[in-house]
Amino acid sequence: MTKDKSKRLSDWEKKFTKEVKIETSQEFFHETDEGININPLYTQEDLLDYTFNDINTLPGEWPYTRGPKASMYTNRPWTVRQYAGFSTAEESNKFYKKNLEAGQMGLSVAFDLPTHRGYDSDDELVMGDVGKAGVAIDSVEDMKILFDGIPLDKMSVSMTMNGAVLPVLAAFIVAGEEQGLDKKVLSGTIQNDILKEFMVRNTYIYPPEPSMRLVADIIEYTAREMPKFNSISISGYHMQEAGANNVQELAFTLADGMEYVRAALSKGLAVDDFAPRLSFFFAIGTDFFMEIAKLRAARTLWAKIMKDFGATNEKSLTLRTHCQTSGVSLTEKDPYNNIVRTSYEALSAVLGGTQSLHTNSFDEAIALPTEFSSRIARNTQLILQNETGVTNTVDPLAGSYFVEKLTEDMCSAAWKIIEEVEELGGMTKAVAAGMPKLSIEESATKKQAKIDSGKQVVVGVNKFKNPKEPKIDVLVIDNEKVREDQIIKITNLKKNRNPKDLEDCLSRITDMAKNNSGNLLALSIEAIRARATVGEVSKALEDAFGRHYATNVGVSGVYGKFFEKDAKFMDIQNKINNFEKENGRRPRVLIVKMGQDGHDRGAKIVATSFADLGFDIDMGPLFQSPKDVAKDAIENDVHAIGVSTLAAGHKTLVPELMKSLKEIDKNNKITVFVGGVIPEQDYQFLYDNNVSAIFGPGTSILDSAEEVIKLISKKD
Amino acid sequence: MQDLKNRIIAGERAAIAKAITIVESSREEDIALSHELISELIKSPGHAIRVGFSGPPGVGKSTFIEAFGSYIVNKDFKLGVLAIDPSSNFTGGSILGDKTRMSEISKNENTFIRSTPSRGSLGGIAVGTREAAIILDAAGYDYIFIETVGVGQSEITAANLVDIFTLIVGPGSGDELQGIKKGITEYADMFIVNKYDGDLATQASKTASDYKSALSFYSKNSDDIETQVVLVSSIENKGMDEVLDTFDKIVEFNKANNRFKARRESQLAYWLEEEVRNKILLRLSKEQGIPELIESEVQSIISGKTGFYSASKNIIDTFLGKK
Ligand code: B12
Ligand SMILES: Nc1nc2c(ncn2[C@@H]2O[C@H](COP(=O)(O)OP(=O)(O)O)[C@@H](O)[C@H]2O)c(=O)[nH]1
Numbered sequence A: 001m002t003k004d005k006s007k008r009l010s011d012w013e014k015k016f017t018k019e020v021k022i023e024t025s026q027e028f029f030h031e032t033d034e035g036i037n038i039n040p041l042y043t044q045e046d047l048l049d050y051t052f053n054d055i056n057t058l059p060g061e062w063p064y065t066r067g068p069k070a071s072m073y074t075n076r077p078w079t080v081r082q083y084a085g086f087s088t089a090e091e092s093n094k095f096y097k098k099n100l101e102a103g104q105m106g107l108s109v110a111f112d113l114p115t116h117r118g119y120d121s122d123d124e125l126v127m128g129d130v131g132k133a134g135v136a137i138d139s140v141e142d143m144k145i146l147f148d149g150i151p152l153d154k155m156s157v158s159m160t161m162n163g164a165v166l167p168v169l170a171a172f173i174v175a176g177e178e179q180g181l182d183k184k185v186l187s188g189t190i191q192n193d194i195l196k197e198f199m200v201r202n203t204y205i206y207p208p209e210p211s212m213r214l215v216a217d218i219i220e221y222t223a224r225e226m227p228k229f230n231s232i233s234i235s236g237y238h239m240q241e242a243g244a245n246n247v248q249e250l251a252f253t254l255a256d257g258m259e260y261v262r263a264a265l266s267k268g269l270a271v272d273d274f275a276p277r278l279s280f281f282f283a284i285g286t287d288f289f290m291e292i293a294k295l296r297a298a299r300t301l302w303a304k305i306m307k308d309f310g311a312t313n314e315k316s317l318t319l320r321t322h323c324q325t326s327g328v329s330l331t332e333k334d335p336y337n338n339i340v341r342t343s344y345e346a347l348s349a350v351l352g353g354t355q356s357l358h359t360n361s362f363d364e365a366i367a368l369p370t371e372f373s374s375r376i377a378r379n380t381q382l383i384l385q386n387e388t389g390v391t392n393t394v395d396p397l398a399g400s401y402f403v404e405k406l407t408e409d410m411c412s413a414a415w416k417i418i419e420e421v422e423e424l425g426g427m428t429k430a431v432a433a434g435m436p437k438l439s440i441e442e443s444a445t446k447k448q449a450k451i452d453s454g455k456q457v458v459v460g461v462n463k464f465k466n467p468k469e470p471k472i473d474v475l476v477i478d479n480e481k482v483r484e485d486q487i488i489k490i491t492n493l494k495k496n497r498n499p500k501d502l503e504d505c506l507s508r509i510t511d512m513a514k515n516n517s518g519n520l521l522a523l524s525i526e527a528i529r530a531r532a533t534v535g536e537v538s539k540a541l542e543d544a545f546g547r548h549y550a551t552n553v554g555v556s557g558v559y560g561k562f563f564e565k566d567a568k569f570m571d572i573q574n575k576i577n578n579f580e581k582e583n584g585r586r587p588r589v590l591i592v593k594m595g596q597d598g599h600d601r602g603a604k605i606v607a608t609s610f611a612d613l614g615f616d617i618d619m620g621p622l623f624q625s626p627k628d629v630a631k632d633a634i635e636n637d638v639h640a641i642g643v644s645t646l647a648a649g650h651k652t653l654v655p656e657l658m659k660s661l662k663e664i665d666k667n668n669k670i671t672v673f674v675g676g677v678i679p680e681q682d683y684q685f686l687y688d689n690n691v692s693a694i695f696g697p698g699t700s701i702l703d704s705a706e707e708v709i710k711l712i713s714k715k716d
Numbered sequence B: 001m002q003d004l005k006n007r008i009i010a011g012e013r014a015a016i017a018k019a020i021t022i023v024e025s026s027r028e029e030d031i032a033l034s035h036e037l038i039s040e041l042i043k044s045p046g047h048a049i050r051v052g053f054s055g056p057p058g059v060g061k062s063t064f065i066e067a068f069g070s071y072i073v074n075k076d077f078k079l080g081v082l083a084i085d086p087s088s089n090f091t092g093g094s095i096l097g098d099k100t101r102m103s104e105i106s107k108n109e110n111t112f113i114r115s116t117p118s119r120g121s122l123g124g125i126a127v128g129t130r131e132a133a134i135i136l137d138a139a140g141y142d143y144i145f146i147e148t149v150g151v152g153q154s155e156i157t158a159a160n161l162v163d164i165f166t167l168i169v170g171p172g173s174g175d176e177l178q179g180i181k182k183g184i185t186e187y188a189d190m191f192i193v194n195k196y197d198g199d200l201a202t203q204a205s206k207t208a209s210d211y212k213s214a215l216s217f218y219s220k221n222s223d224d225i226e227t228q229v230v231l232v233s234s235i236e237n238k239g240m241d242e243v244l245d246t247f248d249k250i251v252e253f254n255k256a257n258n259r260f261k262a263r264r265e266s267q268l269a270y271w272l273e274e275e276v277r278n279k280i281l282l283r284l285s286k287e288q289g290i291p292e293l294i295e296s297e298v299q300s301i302i303s304g305k306t307g308f309y310s311a312s313k314n315i316i317d318t319f320l321g322k323k
């Protein structure tokens, strides 16, 4: 540093400390959720000789920090790709076509939970879930309807499918075939990222090991047969949504990527044969610069990782990614604020250099989007592309002292975690040991504590509340009707097929699955052609692999630690102690997830926080039926059941639960309350079904605990 | 109470559950009720075989009970499970997680699964576990499984609750072997070496043979049945038949030798003694003047006015009214 510069810097510091009335500017660090220190000022002096980030490189040049391509958006803007799907294939098809006419550029299919988990719509187990949180696809016939009038050789299609990935991808390929298209021309992406399902997304079907084989089979098959199709979308998005901070998201995603590369290599493929078709998916939350730095860091590290795997093809070295703005940052309260949040997040994704983007609708925390809310979400991107000029310059933030330094900080923090994972033997082993899941849950719990304590402001939720909440329209799906329609279609399908061919295909699938040789996607395509349903193919695989049941080990003490000596926290603890004195035991609450809804972030956070407060918490496993829950509740003589429901099954599942409780003990006095995503329109329905309280998104856990204690004290 | 008893004997799920709450409760009325109820139920015992599963956290006790429980229930036995969950946290609350590993058996009509937080109590046994087993027995369950966290010597408390006491161990480095002292074989009827699968299979079978040879070293009396070692995988359902066969063998042998009954009788003696000891301690802490006396004796010891042992004798004599 020159003498002059150093003097000017110390002058700045003097002025700064005087203005903010502190001793040194070091006191003014802001520590992010990731544990990274953010300085109040960055200067040229921060542009050091970094380990990972070489600030002198150009876009489209190793290590691709500045973008996978030289031209980026100046040539072609990012793809506006909105994730959508609901009800039947017919309904979703109509919706897709309208969106494409209105400026959307690519499709992204959201399947319903039964499809995700490999059950047909006529399966008793999934009554409440059909068509609710995505589109129900039972066979190739549904898939054909879904893309009716949409030429699959021109439209790139992304499909979020992981558990039932074989029959669904097969159905897509056969649907193309029956549109008269060779599979070679199909372009798009299949998510096919099973590791993060075990960590956070919860739509796995089979145990980890055979699941990894399916991933490898798909990479192998598409590498040979479908040159324009991305064989996998290695996803960090769901991790951030489940509570991971940005460093965790980045590190675990890249570590997952390494594991998939190894899986593909084990199939005998050469790295450059498949690596160009690996794609990524990240979430973009509200921490504006951090998100930009994350995408730049992701490209930098991936290039290094792939080089170490011996890749030489430039396409293998470059990380291409889809991004989605964060749903969890959006609020049920004062929902129009969400339009603003989403806009900032979208800008962040674009400045980070994403290849495609989904922007969320403002009714995110209430229900699936309506036509109105989706239009605004889509237009958010169209305005960004057409009106703001952000597409005119490649990587416009390069050279920013702050952004470059943050990029380096992200790289080195993530690399540390990646090394930890590698030490555990790679991501499959780390996942089996529960390491990533636990650390994500810890972050999620901390986040909740920060919000509940007001340390982190969420406008309209814990500060600047709107005294007059607006009424908004919500999308209502009649799942009974969807189910009936699907059952008719399944019945027809089953009438018009050759049972012998079908049986033959299915038993060959089971055999091949058992024998651990051959390509299961190729065989699934035959089965789907023979009109097997998604459920039947899944079952044939299950017969060989078994079904995976996750076990819950949660964090403990994380929430409580945040509230040491907090008056309200201690007051609730006292109430619980008094309850124990009066009742001879602690208040006991069973927290459950019913149906196929795998959103467990809320349930787990509430469980661990309630336990910290002094409740005895029974934690049910995922995917329980109302009947199982009732038995569990009665046998453990709990005071209350807390139903956490986010995937819109509540109007079917909660009444079923009430009925089941009565069946076992007609005099039961168990208090039932409900938490999660419940549109206000449904509140009265739930109260009429004897639900005692409803806790929606944004609820402070302390408030809910207080209410629960009050409710159960009245009864005992 | 009579009503509750009848409903339990009729096997009514809600009644069994309420009764267990009562025997676990610290509320005065409940304690009185519990005494009455248990005294009654003991008079009409069922036929249940009570099995204890002990072992360090994470060896797979809950997972084993899920696998083996499914096996048993498929043979049309009725199964009660009492899982003493170790997961109490610093504020006194807890998350009961054992059951999440028992999702299959939980669903079954022929099971009753109850978790109880251990609250760090000694022997991995919670207040009321023994009584809860009596209730399930009276309700007609064929098997009652008790899952407890084994922590060294305290296992004896758990062993005194059951007809068959098993220790579950993992494929270990052999460290646990040092835990096999002569004493343990006297109350462990069986070792189950779990996780005999995948990468761990070789290690598990080595552990099993290590146990076998260690056990032969500490041989029991010649007329006694050998402590059994069985290899299982709870996630691949391997070895379940062998475990059940071994149970049958142990029960048969013990019944033939009159040990089965003798063991229950000595357990009764153990519990009676335990009950008396606890009640005396409780009375001691509540008896008029005694807590104050203890306090002042402590001061006297500190100031050198009284010796430690004579202080103790003085307190006991005063308590027993000998002074
Ligand atoms: C995070 C998230 C995910 C994560 C879930 C990670 C995880 N492991 O939980 C990921 C990305 C994996 C995911 C996936 C999907 N999601 Co999602 N997701 C969300 C999102 C954005 C936030 C939910 C959340 O975790 N919030 C944070 C927690 C702390 O809040 P919470 O659960 O609401 O809990 C609070 C209160 O509700 C209450 N509470 C909740 N439970 C309980 C229980 C008790 C006892 C008490 C006292 C209180 C209480 O207290 C908590 C603290 O404040 C919501 C939208 C939103 N903003 O709410 C969509 C949302 C729930 N998802 C949705 C959908 C459709 C899906 C998918 C089915 C999409 C698809 N077709 O593939 C998948 C499938 C997931 C699955 N397996 O079920 C829809 C559901 C639509 C509907 N209800 O009509 C929503 C509403 C978004 C939308 N509008 O489209 N999702
Ligand atoms: N490989 C393997 N893992 C097992 C087996 N049984 C249990 N586990 C795993 O061991 C861990 C602890 O199991 P759990 O039943 O909770 O143990 P507990 O604390 O003794 O009740 C879990 O991750 C189980 O999945 C087994 O037979 N084989």
Ligand SMILES: [Mg+2]
Pocket (backbone or CB within 6 Å): B061, B062, B063, B098, B147
């Ligand atoms: Mg356990």
